[in-house]
Amino acid sequence: GENVEQHPSTLSVQEGDSAVIKCTYSDSASNYFPWYKQELGKGPQLIIDIRSNVGEKKDQRIAVTLNKTAKHFSLHITETQPEDSAVYFCAARLYQFYFGTGTSLTVIP
């Protein structure tokens, strides 16, 4: 099956700085890579996704990049705000979804 690793497990940044979270996957057949944001007491919410035929996708302050050769993908958040503080999960789809272990992001005002 697929194995997804996510780093770092915790990340603190100053408001306005950028945050980068990285994930690697093991099976080159995985073809869809969503990112989720989970706030306390809530379910994960999809924030951005990328398909294997695309190298980069951007939505306002959030971007995701995919390197199929190296089998890794990254989430980039620019101009961070305190409301970006949450736990972020990456996932890879191979028949079913395989999730990373999460990154707890804290944005310091």
Add this chain to the structure above:
Amino acid sequence: GAGVSQSPSNKVTEKGKDVELRCDPISGHTALYWYRQSLGQGLEFLIYFQGNSAPDKSGLPSDRFSAERTGGSVSTLTIQRTQQEDSAVYLCASSFGTGSNQPQHFGDGTRLSIL
């Protein structure tokens, strides 16, 4: 529009009791997933339903766990003879299907506490 709805939002029960957790997926979504999330941990896959196909039960941790999906819509996850290690948040997600890389939409989960 309505999202994925899970009930109850919280459940406290005594060890050894059976519990039923309910998930109402988004209307029209053919795929439904159950996950377990322990405190501060990632998502552990439990079971997956796709249309009328046989469910993928490969993630169920023991035979005390079972799930069904009636009429291709509502699903219930049942845990029999609950143990303290069953305490966790149980999340349900649904999607349009699996063949076209549709994203999952999650409910807010049921927080299960076993005393």
